[in-house]
Amino acid sequence: MPFLKRNKPKSLRAQIRAAERELLNRQQRVAVRTATLVRNIHQQVTAPATLLLAGGIGFILGELTQRQTTQSRGAADKVRTTETTPLRTALNLMTSIHTIYTALPLAWMMKSFHQQVQDVE
Secondary structure, eight states: OGGGOOOOOOOHHHHHHHHHHHHHHHHHHHHHHHHHHHHHHHHHHTSHHHHHHHHHHHHHHHHHHOOOEEEOSSOSSOEEEOOOOHHHHHHHHHHHHHHHHHHHHHHHHHHHHHHHHHHHO
16 A cells, blocks of 8 residues: 555754755855845945935035034134034934944945855855
8 A cells, every 4th residue: 555655754864964955055045145135235325316315415414514613702813613502413423323323234244245255165
């Protein structure tokens, strides 16, 4: 009776080899997807429209956060800067945090991708 025939269980060695092959395949798929993601991000970041927009935003933020200089009444030769307002301080802090927050994941992805490429070679 063929339907009662039991499948012989795989040996432990065969199971380990199959798991290793599956792990290697997954690592290769992750490496390919990471490379594609980094390439797409690089293309989007270096697109002329993106660079123009970033330059415009940087210019506007620079103008908004620039310290204004005024002449002191007592001495015409001395220039003093106005105090930084809490709003400007908060804006500068938020801008710095946003820059770091967006830069770190990209740097981490590129580092891990380059490390995986070197491991494969």
